[in-house]
Amino acid sequence: MSDENKSPILVGVVMGSDSDTVTMSKVRGILDKFGIPYAGMICSAHRTPEDVPATIQSWVARGCKVFIAGAGWAAHLAGAFAANTTLPVIGVPLASSKLSGLDALLATVQMPAGIPVATIAIDCPENAAYFAIQILATSDADLSAKLVEHRVTMAEGVREKSRKLIELQGWPG
């Protein structure tokens, strides 16, 4: 099947290894909840470098507007994507090495001027999904309204937890 005949996507999610999939799968529930079509694949900046531009080309042909790249260790995947596209790339440093993600954070965030990677907290692919949605929402009023609704729901959740703290745990309010 040619790329143009595959289903359209707005977000391309790439991860460096199958060992990243459990953490990176947190992206899916959020994109699904907001009705964002996406594709995912494993692609390594070091082990399959030639697949980076090929993947970008394939996803862009399907309408992709933003990339999410999660990797651990010397995490060059997001940077390799950013080097090959002018679309926004969101990097997720993963805590898969004995350095608990500090290595991946520095490798992902310390990009040279001109080739940015929007870097998310270590092991927090959820924020990569939200940030991708925020980018898409700049030209989609319905999506923007969904984001506002989500913030309202989050705030209600925090206030409910505060009520429980006082009512159930006996904290003086």
Ligand code: RP5
């Ligand atoms: C990185 O190296 C991957 O993103 C992964 O987090 C880490 C280890 O990969 P495996 O050796 O488990 O394949 O490229």
